[in-house]
Amino acid sequence: MFNRRKPTDASGLNEKSDVIVQLDDIYKSFIMGKEAVPALRGVSLGIKRGEILCLMGPSGSGKTTLLNIIGGLDTASRGHVLVDGKNVVSLSEEKLARLRLEKMGFIFQNFNLLSNFTALENVQVPMTLIGKRDSATRARDLLKQVGLGDRMTHYPSELSGGQQQRVAIARALANDPPLIVGDEMTGDLDTQTSYEVMQLITDLNKERGTTIVYVTHDPRMSKYAHRVLNMRDGKMVEEE
Ligand code: ADP
Ligand code: MG
Numbered sequence: 001m002f003n004r005r006k007p008t009d010a011s012g013l014n015e016k017s018d019v020i021v022q023l024d025d026i027y028k029s030f031i032m033g034k035e036a037v038p039a040l041r042g043v044s045l046g047i048k049r050g051e052i053l054c055l056m057g058p059s060g061s062g063k064t065t066l067l068n069i070i071g072g073l074d075t076a077s078r079g080h081v082l083v084d085g086k087n088v089v090s091l092s093e094e095k096l097a098r099l100r101l102e103k104m105g106f107i108f109q110n111f112n113l114l115s116n117f118t119a120l121e122n123v124q125v126p127m128t129l130i131g132k133r134d135s136a137t138r139a140r141d142l143l144k145q146v147g148l149g150d151r152m153t154h155y156p157s158e159l160s161g162g163q164q165q166r167v168a169i170a171r172a173l174a175n176d177p178p179l180i181v182g183d184e185m186t187g188d189l190d191t192q193t194s195y196e197v198m199q200l201i202t203d204l205n206k207e208r209g210t211t212i213v214y215v216t217h218d219p220r221m222s223k224y225a226h227r228v229l230n231m232r233d234g235k236m237v238e239e240e
Helices: 063-070 093-103 119-129 135-145 161-172 191-208
Strands: 019-032 035-048 052-056 078-083 104-108 179-183 211-215 227-232 235-239
Touching: 019 063, 019 211, 035 063, 035 211, 035 235, 052 063, 052 191, 063 078, 063 179, 063 211, 093 104, 104 161, 119 135, 119 161, 135 161, 161 191, 179 191, 191 211
Parallel strands: 052 211, 052 227, 104 179, 179 211
Antiparallel strands: 019 035, 019 078, 227 235
């Protein structure tokens, strides 16, 4: 369903590390008034290229905070974060924005589509932001790949939840990032649609070698991962 990456990317000839995300002893506290609320308390984690990693754990255990730190949407209070060999913490806002656009695709529970933009325009946005040419052609291809060839000019409000999430997946793929980050991406979808979305994600991993890290509280959705990690109180608790 998805186009394969060019063979040179998969061959290892570019001497890239086989670890795409490396977290070392990450701490994060949120300051609430005079109190520091600890969200992460010493998390270390390596994610391999081509891996599908699922994070689980009770509400408030730090899953979203961890994803946000990987994605550069939030900064750690302490510890090192490397994404694709780059120290995320030391990057300027501009470089970080670029890294996010080129190296990562984000999929959220509430889809986060721009409501005044059509499906096609939503998928074009990340490409336009980095000045990619022929963004409309590529956006059309991506929407066809996620099964929305006949919904391109629809607005988000004219699409079902499952269809909106497919648009979000197509958007996440726009710049062909090596890493996809998903936070409760099936949380608002019915079971059948959730399976379809997870199947799409798994196909993507198989066919393009895309690394996927996702959070879910649904054990049925964790079955798609190569590895499942559990968090509790801001720490990793066990490895399956
Ligand atoms: P999860 O995604 O596992 O439900 P979160 O990472 O959202 O957990 O939250 C971890 C902890 O950090 C919780 O105690 C939460 O209340 C706190 N927290 C998260 N984001 C913020 C924030 N922006 N401001 C204050 N506290 C926060
Ligand atoms: Mg969360």
